[in-house]
Amino acid sequence: MAQATQAEETPAAIREPEPAVAASAAPGTIGNSEFDRDTAVTLRAPGVYGAELSEGWTIIRAVNGGYLLAMLGRALGEALPHPDPFTITAHYLTPSRPGPAEIRTGTVRTGRTMSTGQASLFQIADDGTEVERIRVLASYGDLSSLPEDIRTSAEPPSMPPYEDCLSTKDAPEGATPIPGSTAITQRLDLRLDPATAGWAVGAPSGRGEMRAWFGLADGRDADPLSLLLAVDGLPPTAFDLGLTGWVPTVELTAHIRCRPAPGPLRVAITTRNLAGGYLEEDAEIWDSEDRLVAQSRQLARALLG
Amino acid sequence: MAQATQAEETPAAIREPEPAVAASAAPGTIGNSEFDRDTAVTLRAPGVYGAELSEGWTIIRAVNGGYLLAMLGRALGEALPHPDPFTITAHYLTPSRPGPAEIRTGTVRTGRTMSTGQASLFQIADDGTEVERIRVLASYGDLSSLPEDIRTSAEPPSMPPYEDCLSTKDAPEGATPIPGSTAITQRLDLRLDPATAGWAVGAPSGRGEMRAWFGLADGRDADPLSLLLAVDGLPPTAFDLGLTGWVPTVELTAHIRCRPAPGPLRVAITTRNLAGGYLEEDAEIWDSEDRLVAQSRQLARALLG
Numbered sequence: 365m366a367q368a369t370q371a372e373e374t375p376a377a378i379r380e381p382e383p384a385v386a387a388s389a390a391p392g393t394i395g396n397s398e399f400d401r402d403t404a405v406t407l408r409a410p411g412v413y414g415a416e417l418s419e420g421w422t423i424i425r426a427v428n429g430g431y432l433l434a435m436l437g438r439a440l441g442e443a444l445p446h447p448d449p450f451t452i453t454a455h456y457l458t459p460s461r462p463g464p465a466e467i468r469t470g471t472v473r474t475g476r477t478m479s480t481g482q483a484s485l486f487q488i489a490d491d492g493t494e495v496e497r498i499r500v501l502a503s504y505g506d507l508s509s510l511p512e513d514i515r516t517s518a519e520p521p522s523m524p525p526y527e528d529c530l531s532t533k534d535a536p537e538g539a540t541p542i543p544g545s546t547a548i549t550q551r552l553d554l555r556l557d558p559a560t561a562g563w564a565v566g567a568p569s570g571r572g573e574m575r576a577w578f579g580l581a582d583g584r585d586a587d588p589l590s591l592l593l594a595v596d597g598l599p600p601t602a603f604d605l606g607l608t609g610w611v612p613t614v615e616l617t618a619h620i621r622c623r624p625a626p627g628p629l630r631v632a633i634t635t636r637n638l639a640g641g642y643l644e645e646d647a648e649i650w651d652s653e654d655r656l657v658a659q660s661r662q663l664a665r666a667l668l669g
Numbered sequence: 670m671a672q673a674t675q676a677e678e679t680p681a682a683i684r685e686p687e688p689a690v691a692a693s694a695a696p697g698t699i700g701n702s703e704f705d706r707d708t709a710v711t712l713r714a715p716g717v718y719g720a721e722l723s724e725g726w727t728i729i730r731a732v733n734g735g736y737l738l739a740m741l742g743r744a745l746g747e748a749l750p751h752p753d754p755f756t757i758t759a760h761y762l763t764p765s766r767p768g769p770a771e772i773r774t775g776t777v778r779t780g781r782t783m784s785t786g787q788a789s790l791f792q793i794a795d796d797g798t799e800v801e802r803i804r805v806l807a808s809y810g811d812l813s814s815l816p817e818d819i820r821t822s823a824e825p826p827s828m829p830p831y832e833d834c835l836s837t838k839d840a841p842e843g844a845t846p847i848p849g850s851t852a853i854t855q856r857l858d859l860r861l862d863p864a865t866a867g868w869a870v871g872a873p874s875g876r877g878e879m880r881a882w883f884g885l886a887d888g889r890d891a892d893p894l895s896l897l898l899a900v901d902g903l904p905p906t907a908f909d910l911g912l913t914g915w916v917p918t919v920e921l922t923a924h925i926r927c928r929p930a931p932g933p934l935r936v937a938i939t940t941r942n943l944a945g946g947y948l949e950e951d952a953e954i955w956d957s958e959d960r961l962v963a964q965s966r967q968l969a970r971a972l973l974g
Contacts, residue, residue: 450947451920451968453758455785455808457778472804473762478919480760480804482787499777499785501806503760503919510945515910517877518941572822605820614783614808615756617922619968621944636823637961639926640815642755644964656942659949661966663756663924 392584398551399580399590403435405442411469413439415485419462423548427460429613429662430596431548436467436483436500437592443469444479444504448588452502453617460497461487478505507588507623520650521632526577529555532599552597553579553628563603572605572635574598578649579628586624586651594631595647595660601635602643602666609667611643616662618647627652641666697889703856704885704895708740710747716774718744720790724767728853732765734918734967735901736853741772741788741805742897748774749784749809753893757807758922765802766792783810812893812928825955826937831882834860837904857902858884858933868908877910877940879903883954884933891929891956899936900952900965906940907948907971914972916948921967923952932957946971 392398402420405413421431437449465487472480483500523529532554557575562568578594579586586594595618600611630650635643643666649658697703707725710718726736742754770792777785788805828834837859862880867873883899884891891899900923905916935955940948948971954963 451760453806453920453922455756455777455806457785472760473801480762482804482806496778499787499806501758501760501787501804507945510947513946514944516942516944615758615922617758617920617966619947619949619966621942621947637821637926637964639819639821639961640812641818642815642924642926644924656944659942659966661922661924661964 392580392582394585394587397580397582397584399434399584399593403431403438403589405435405439405467407442408466411443411471413442413467413469415439415465415467417460417462417465419547420551421548422462423546424610425459426612427462428548428593428596429454429456429616430593432460432485432498433500433596433616433618434589434592436485436498437502438589439467439469440481440483440500440502440504441589443483444471444481445474446479446504446506448505448507448623449592449618449620450478450503450505451617451619452500452592453615454498454500455615456498456613457496460485463487465497477509478503480504507620516656518648518656520654521575521630521648523557523575523630523632526555526628529557529577530561531555548597551581553581554598560604563599563606568604568606570604570606572601572638574601574604574633576631577628578631585626586629588620588623591620591624591649591658592618594629594649595658596662598631598633600664601633601645602638602664605635605638607666611664611666614642614663614665616660618658618660620658622651622655622657624651624657625653625655629657638666697885697887699890699892702885702887702889704739704889704898708736708743708894710740710744710772712747713771716748716776718747718772718774720744720770720772722765722767722770724852725856726853727767728851729915730764731917732767733853733898733901734759734761734921735898737765737790737803738805738901738921738923739894739897741790741803742807742894744772744774745786745788745805745807745809746894748788749776749786750779751784751809751811753810753812753928754897754923754925755783755808755810756922756924757805757897758920759803759805760920761803761918763800763802765790768792770802782814783808785809812925821961823953823961825959826880826935826953828862828880828935828937831860831933834862834882835866836860853902856886858886859903865909868904868911873909873911875909875911877906877943879906879909879938881936882933883936890931891934893925893928896925896929896954896963897923899934899954900963901967903936903938905969906938906950907943907969910940910943912971916969916971919968919970921965923963923965925963927956927960927962929954929956929962930958930960934962943971
């Protein structure tokens, strides 16, 4: 319900006439894109949704955490009376696998301007037992209802224009391939700031930074749900610190602050504190109108590669 | 259980001989202090704890959010097999009142190095109905088990020494009193960096910063639970932005990264994005050995005063 309303309101849906080409080649629009199809949830019972985790959003060994967050965020948007995730926290409990899943939501509190809910994603493990993959706690509101006042001191990241950044689809000469699946890179239009891409050729900067232009490969514009994908959609900052091992997310919290304008996003991620085998990743997302549309932080484990 | 172990391990408890003065005037130690007594929880049933919210930790109109987080964090530390909150998120649902409360915890997942749990704090409202005040989702581990490696680029905040900062107990001449309760200021030894204290005399810097030395008034040293108090223990950064209204927390997430060394903490809080009636508060806590011991972010509403 909330999603339908959202799609109706988006300027992108108005701008894009129905293309007269085959559906598979059609540019994505909010509500009709790879991302929307692959995060679809189907009501099974009040607050309970069926879902299918797609192979298309895997990276290295795992289903991408941002994709999973977007799917849970979508289920909560359906279940709660408010459409948009203002603040959403996910604890990643066990590794998700492509295939069927069930999401069970619960309403914690319903208020006039905000409602709070929780959700869990379950899958059936190889031994037939049901396993919880992720638990989410979130407060939802309506971004369209917020006043226009902005008194921010934050400034967009300094990075080269889209054209001068590096597509993750075209590995540079001499690049070390990421071991395992890179399926997600085909779904994204990710252009890395060359200053934070040295790790791909064995020359990480050591600063713990990652910056990129971020879009969906089929051209679908961003909305609050795809921002949940974007906060975890770049290569880990650990690569820029010279680590090569797996960096599983323990917990990720995202604040969605504004409905993004059409056009590519800029995502800037920073790690300042790698200590005791853990690190934080702080992400900011800026839209084409220079609005800070999302802020997130995750705690991840730095496993030695 | 976890708390007893923690108290036994702390160097502070070893350094401080049992003082030969009346208990009320005795310096606080970890496990025996105002903070410990006021965050005490009593097992009522498996995973269910009774608690008493103290009048002593109220500010303006409300029971302090950090104090509540510490109490819930303590209950989860008792309920889960691991002692320390690595990452803990609280959603503040309805305003808590001093008086009795019940905390119900649930174990989400138990692993070898980490366990995940959730907890809710309930109170009985004036009309006799039970109301949920806060819901928490957290992953716990054992800080003592982490390797000593530190590869951090974060640096401690630049601020004057303790002696040159301003005690919040001694209001400066011409200071605008904070309306309502300031009980919590008597429990804290809070010394504000003069550069971020201008709001008290009607001259906020406009930068959205707040920095202070932070200790407990009875001298109790810091531990992971008191860090949960400290992340929400300073005046709101909104004051430094020139706002005077109430800034209720929607959600707060804290990462505890290291067991703090004895001695006063430095807390630095920044707001970069005040927009649409909401703002984030990013806090860092540094210990006396220049370790970044905690990082937190909260989303708060900026109500016009």
